[in-house]
Amino acid sequence: MSSNFLKSVDMRTSLAGMNRMELLMFQLDGPQLFGINVFKVREVIQTPKISPVPKADDRIVGVADIRGQTMPIIDLPKALGLKPIDDLENSLTIVTEFNSAIQGFLVRAVDRIVHLRWEDIMPPPDTLAHVTYLTAVTRFEGRIIEILDVEKVLAEVSGMEDVVTEETIALARERIGEAARNYFVLAADDSAVARQQLRTIFESLGLNYKIVDNGRKAYDLLKKWAKDAEDGMAPPVAERVLMLVSDIEMPEMDGYTLTRKVREDERLNDLFIVLNSSLSGGFNENLTSKVGANRFLSKWHSDELAQLVMERLEEMETKKAQAAG
Incomplete structure (x- = not known):
């Protein structure tokens, strides 16, 4: 299957901010359909020649050269505990990009691309909460589509452990000290x-926090807190919440839509918003500005987010001191 199977990602940026997305559906083992956001996909190709890598994780089949670029090839069914792909010649490779890193996932077959609304993408039911690689589910033509947490697969296969460095933690203690305990961060990620x-970042910095798994839950919490402020039960949300850190692609409500709704609510529109995503491409920075977010940060850059938290804390403490003086 040639790369022409997928249009340029740039052609799809008009969907972002409209709570809409396109899902690439594929099969791994049997008739069950799985999905991945097209924004994460560079192309779908017939599986290329693969060179083995000694002592690599057994879920990594090897490496392949794609247009002069070497990338790891991951057996996606095997990574999910399903039957590994043994017929490489008749398999396909989904080439994906996360934070400018490129990798290929082996799949048995690709079905099609479908155009969906994020409100039709639902978190997994509670009975499937233990299925750790399932990030969301949806229905299409009467069939259940399982949307995979490919970031978790990558993190496990690569052994990636992105933590706040000791230097940053020491700097935070020096710059903000116990002041962190006076502030609260709300985050949303599926x-x-x-x-x-x-959690690791916020706890390293000594922050109070709440993390939810989709944009709808974050928005509902913010509206409740805004109502509490209106009723005199709490300070305004922008004074109570240091920042909102939101993923972009999430079930029910994406990060762009969440940001736009917050900016449209006069009780919330001063809230500092950070969009935090593994989706690559310059369109993220453009849409961040368009929907009214304050910053865009790539995921897996813990120190960068920690530094931003410190800057915000110092800014808030300065404002508090000026108001008191």
Whole structure:
């Protein structure tokens, strides 16, 4: 299958910010359909010649040269505990890009691309909460589509452990000290591995925090807190919440739509918003500005997010001191 199977990602940026997305559906083992956001996909190709890598994780089949670029090839069914792909010649490779890193995932077959609304993408039911690689589910033509947490697969296969460095923690203690305990961060991300990364960052800095798994839940919390402020039960949200850190692609409500709704609500529109995503491409920075977010940060850059938290804390403490003086 040639790369012409997919249009340029740039052609799809008009969907972002409209709570809409396109899903590439594929098969791994049997008739069940799985999905991945097209924004993460560079192309779908017939599996190329693969060179083995000694002592690599057994889920990494090897490396391949794609247009002069060497990338790891991961057996996606095997990574998910399904039957490994043994017929490489008749398999396909989904080439993906996360934070400017490129890798290929082996799949047995590709079905099609479908155009969906994020509100039709739902978190997995509670009975499937233990299925750690499942980030969302949706229905298409009467069939259930399982949307995979590919970030978790990558994190496990690569052994990636992105933590706040000791130097940054020491700097935070020096610059902000106990002041961190006076502030609260709200975060939203549908990836289990990303939520754990955020917990590690916030706890390293001594922050109070709440992390939810989709934009709808974050928005509902913000509206509740805004109502509490209106009723005199709490300070304004922008004074109470240091920042909102939101993923972009999430079930029910994406990060762009969440940002736009916050900016349209006069009770919330001063809130500092950070869009935090593994999706690559310059369109992220453009849409960040368009929907009204304050910053865009790539995932897996814990120190960068920690530095931004410190800057915000110092800014808030300065404002507080000026108001008191």
